[in-house]
Amino acid sequence: MLRIENLYKEFGNIKAVNNISFEVKRGQVFGLLGPNGAGKSTAISMISTLIEPTKGDIFFEGKSILKDSKPIRQRLGVVPQDIALYPTLTGYENLSFWGSVNGLKGQELKNRILEVSDIIGLNGRLNDRVDKYSGGMKRRLNIGAALLHKPELLIMDEPTVGIDPQSRNHILDTVLELNKQGMTIIYTSHYMEEVEYLCNELCIMDEGNIIASGTQQELVDLVKEKTQINLKLDKNDEEVINHLMEIKGVYEAKINENVINLFGSSTDVLLADIIAKVTENGWMIETIDVKKPNLESVFLHLTGKALRD
Numbered sequence: 001m002l003r004i005e006n007l008y009k010e011f012g013n014i015k016a017v018n019n020i021s022f023e024v025k026r027g028q029v030f031g032l033l034g035p036n037g038a039g040k041s042t043a044i045s046m047i048s049t050l051i052e053p054t055k056g057d058i059f060f061e062g063k064s065i066l067k068d069s070k071p072i073r074q075r076l077g078v079v080p081q082d083i084a085l086y087p088t089l090t091g092y093e094n095l096s097f098w099g100s101v102n103g104l105k106g107q108e109l110k111n112r113i114l115e116v117s118d119i120i121g122l123n124g125r126l127n128d129r130v131d132k133y134s135g136g137m138k139r140r141l142n143i144g145a146a147l148l149h150k151p152e153l154l155i156m157d158e159p160t161v162g163i164d165p166q167s168r169n170h171i172l173d174t175v176l177e178l179n180k181q182g183m184t185i186i187y188t189s190h191y192m193e194e195v196e197y198l199c200n201e202l203c204i205m206d207e208g209n210i211i212a213s214g215t216q217q218e219l220v221d222l223v224k225e226k227t228q229i230n231l232k233l234d235k236n237d238e239e240v241i242n243h244l245m246e247i248k249g250v251y252e253a254k255i256n257e258n259v260i261n262l263f264g265s266s267t268d269v270l271l272a273d274i275i276a277k278v279t280e281n282g283w284m285i286e287t288i289d290v291k292k293p294n295l296e297s298v299f300l301h302l303t304g305k306a307l308r309d
């Protein structure tokens with residue numbers, strides 16, 4: 001559906017986006033994950049046709065959006081990171097404004113406002129002024145404004161920043177519901193959990209570059225040897241460590257405040273072998289805790305820094 005080819009954006013000396021390429025397939029929730037300043041918003045702004053790339057191209061259904069942006073723009077819905085609403089107008093008036101900007105009018109516009117306010121869960125509050133809304137309600141209305149013209153591709157730039165957990169969950173579930181109904185979505189975030197919850201495929205960005213891309217499983221496989229199992233036994237000394245190190249796939253074992261930290265590859269095989277080894281030696285397990293690698297560990301592994309630094 002969307003193909004990004006060797007895209008660059010420079011602001012003076014700043015290389016905000018530095019040669020990125022990726023493809024979004026119809027029906028996906030595609031994630032762009034990266035810390036603040038990684039270049040996500042700049043990439044999104046180019047895809048949304050709001051700013052022009054320094055170099056490179058973007059194809060929507062095979063057509064360059066740089067050459068003929070207007071008809072393509074109408075098939076996109078853009079949820080900007082900064083809330084684009086008029087605080088002194090009501091929710092209804094804001095939706096009405098954004099609907100007419102997107103070419104809707106008359107009964108069709110009225111119907112869509114009602115449908116959209118249902119999707120974003122604001123139908124009881126449409127006649128209140130936006131400056132009376134909570135942060136979460138404003139974010140939801142901001143999303144609603146992008147949905148009125150039924151876009152095929154919804155582009156969301158950090159839509160949950162600065163809101164309460166309840167509104168955040170509502171937004172995440174709305175994204176999944178829209179996707180279930182057939183909408184393709186690009187979702188940018190610096191929250192690993194959100195991307196993990198929503199996205200089939202993703203790119204991890206840092207300092208203008210894509211440092212890894214693929215399905216969650218493919219990315220996590222990059223660090224699969226980092227599975228950590230914390231084991232508390234009734235006995236922990238060098239002898240126990242030596243026995244545990246005999247297990248195939250365990251490459252490190254150490255004692256840390258009465259807990260044994262084991263590092264190894266495939267969790268399932270490891271667990272079975274650890275339990276067998278413990279039983280064989282007549283030890284007792286007090287607690288066992290498995291920490292599987294996640295997207296956060298992938299980012300740490302590739303950049304040496306935490307996602308939220």
Ligand SMILES: Nc1ncnc2c1ncn2[C@@H]1O[C@H](COP(=O)(O)OP(=O)(O)OP(=O)(O)O)[C@@H](O)[C@H]1O
Pocket residue numbers: 011014015016034035036037038039040041042043158
């Ligand atoms: N209009 C601009 N002029 C100059 N520099 C810019 C401009 N827009 C972005 N940048 C710079 O480009 C880099 C990438 O910023 P961008 O906003 O795309 O990152 P991001 O990953 O979306 O982070 P955030 O979530 O903080 O917006 C940053 O160093 C930023 O300061």
